[in-house]
Amino acid sequence: MSDVNKTIQKWHASFRKGTDFDSWGQLVEAIDEYQILARQLQKEVQSTNSSDFTEEQKKTLGKIASCLEMRSGSLQCTQSKEDFKLEELKKLETIIQNILTYNKAFPFDVQPVPLRRILAPGEEEHLELEEEEDAATGAGSTEAFPPRAPGTLLPRLPSEHGMTLLTLKIEKIGLKDAGQCIDPYMTVSLKDLNGLDVYPVQDTPVASRKEDTYIHFSVDVDIQRHVEKIPKGAAIFFEFKHYKPKKGFTSTKCFAFLEMDEIKPGPIIIELYKKPTDFKRKKLQLLTKKQLYLHLHQTLHKDS
Structure with a gap:
């Protein structure tokens, strides 16, 4: 079986898993399955060095990602006016299975989900160097930039007997040019090995x-897995991400990570690393x- 067929099979399995849970x-x-699959599809759509799919097929994958996010949104907010039903989502199963031949x-x-502009690390650093030169000469304007959505934080999972949940309060980050960062926010993810x-x-x-x-957040993030x-x-x-108005993209400035042996109640400070995120x-x-x-600051919730 070719790599592309294996990829499609994996997407289909993830789709079925999500609709079954639903x-x-x-x-x-x-919601977990839908959002993970939506991101996998988006990644394929945004890939510039992949010839596995035509531009039309990528557009279809982007639309499927939109539907997955719409259904995920419907499940998170029962009062949502943008209700997207499970029966509607299930109509997309055959499209995923037959994406290479689908022509209706x-x-x-x-x-399609709006594409974020993804840059190679070298390209991004070059653009940032240009911005620093512009700032030194007074060129460019930072007045007009699109407002960001109010985050995509998820509620705490239901407690389970004998299980522990983790809430991380992101208090602040120290950066030498903190005052120059526009619309700074943090993307939090749990990655396997x-x-x-x-x-x-x-x-x-x-x-x-x-x-x-310092840039202060003072925001709680509930990790979506029992410890x-x-x-x-x-x-x-x-x-850590911030908006680059002159270039029109959101850039990752640096990253940090917390390993499992560091999970314990109370405050903790962790080191910052250079991008790209490894x-x-x-x-x-x-x-x-x-x-x-x-x-x-870490808080552990144990249901005993």
């Missing part, structure tokens, strides 16, 4: 304030020699 009323698990009109009037998502990625709202060399069920060797990643933790480079860190 039909059984296991909504948290369904898409059954729903949706647009291979760098794959264990649960849906969450974005915090934009930071609450900037003060000297006892987190795979061995996994880590929680924190990617989810496999193989080639880590500290961001700076200065005493600047990500400040967190």
Whole structure:
């Protein structure tokens, strides 16, 4: 079996898993599957070096990702006006299975999930260097930039007897140019040893304030797995992102991570590393020699 057929098979299995959870009323698990699959499809759509799919097929994959996110949104907010029903989502199963030969009109009037501009690390650094030069000469404007959504944080999971849940309060991050960061926010994810998502990625709202060399968040993030069920060797990643108005893209400035043996109640500070984010933790480079860190506070909830 070719690699592309294996990929399609994997997507189909994930889709079935999500719709099964959905039909059984296991909504948290369904949201997990839908969001992870939506991100996998988006990644394929945004890939510039993949010739496995035509542009038209990628557009269809992007529309499927939109529908997955719409259904996920419907499950998270029962009062949502944008209700997207399970019966409608199930109509997409044959499209995923037959994406290489599918040539009919898409059954729903949706647009593909908006593509984030993804840059190669070298390209992004070059653009940032240009921005620094512009700032030095007074060129460019930072007045007009699109408002960000208020984050995609998920509620705490239901408690289970003998199981532990983890809430991480992101308190603040220290950066030498903290005051220059526009619309800063944090993307939080739980990755296994291979760098794959264990649960849906969450974005915090934009930071609450900037003060000297610190950007303050003071926001709680509920990890969407019971601590006892987190795979061995996994880590929680924190990617600090900010908007680049002149270039029109959101950039990852640095990242940090928390390993499972560091999970314990109370405050903790963790080191910041240079981008690009290394989810496999193989080639880590500290961001700076200065005493600047990500400040967190951990709370463990145990149902005994």
